[in-house]
Amino acid sequence: MSIEYAILGLLSWRELSGYDLKKIFEESVALYWTGNNNEIYRALVDLRERGLVSVEVQPQEKLPARKVYAATAEGRAELAAWTASAPQLPQRRHALLIQLAWADALPAGQLDNLLAEYEDEVQTQAIISRAQLQPAAAGARARFLDPAGARTPREAVLWRAILENWAAFYGSELAWVRALRVELSTARSS
Amino acid sequence: MSIEYAILGLLSWRELSGYDLKKIFEESVALYWTGNNNEIYRALVDLRERGLVSVEVQPQEKLPARKVYAATAEGRAELAAWTASAPQLPQRRHALLIQLAWADALPAGQLDNLLAEYEDEVQTQAIISRAQLQPAAAGARARFLDPAGARTPREAVLWRAILENWAAFYGSELAWVRALRVELSTARSS
């Protein structure tokens, strides 16, 4: 899947500028693209050309004009068709596992340092993804996937499930690396 | 990380032709590239140019010559340096989660069909990845990450951990989708 459907989905939820989208991508765990300008602005042009989104240019006095995009009826239809399409398996690229395959050449201390560093990083992500399960501060504009911004109870269930999936992913990874460190340290001393 | 280190690692383990590599990539769960020719043959040329692998051309009577590659001393040094490098977080692309974010427009039955199909696919992967934890048939050439092919006990521990990571990944995913289906069906009927 390309970033286009993610953008189309967001624009079906509320109207947003390229800059808004960029921030949403940067903040969200679930939207795993970097949110770089190139891709977002090109995707918006493309969606526009295909008639899936509309633009409204809002001139501002002192800042560059905001181009605010929203999904059109055709865009919503296209999105609905896509959501019904056959699910793909998630793809996971896990460079550390390839590193570990050949890491037997490393001294035990260095290997454990590597794993400890990894554990730290994963723990950070686990905390962040668990935090997203908590509702945002009252008064704040609901962020993407915050059940408070959902339009129906079922949508809230789905959004919570998405966040739980990410939390489970990092939780499982954290448990794995901790178990591996224990196993390596006990094997060494036995 | 590019596919190059994965190839260099395999060639540090045993000597292989491009065709052998292709098959290993296709068979292995852990080596998540498609194993397409383009990338493998280009990577081999590149590694060769950088002096990290050597080639031996083995002419065959009736088939095209095999070009058998192996890691050189420099290649092994480069690989060792890479294994010691800072670990990266795994990256996961999960299109279904983006689909679900906007799936509230689907009728309940269609949504459950989608999730059921996903559950099936994940279950297949879960079974495959658990199966790789079993030793290969006696007499068969040890496959990549089969502890039987490991060169030291610690390497066997690492290889098992890698396979367990994949099994845990699919196991966690399977539990998640099952729980979600239950939640959606009970919410509907209450």
Place this chain on the structure above:
DNA sequence: CAGATCATGTAACTGGTTACATGATTCA
């Protein structure tokens, strides 16, 4: 005054995918 924020975009590159191309051999 420096750094973050608002707001738009472009250029160059990397990594990876799909499909094309060739041709003999082996097996059901």
Place this chain on the structure above:
DNA sequence: TGAATCATGTAACCAGTTACATGATCTG
């Protein structure tokens, strides 16, 4: 005889990343 396997490669394309480019405004 048709499909799978052995064995090499090339061409065209797509998605995504990093870095470049501009410039005003707001905040500490």
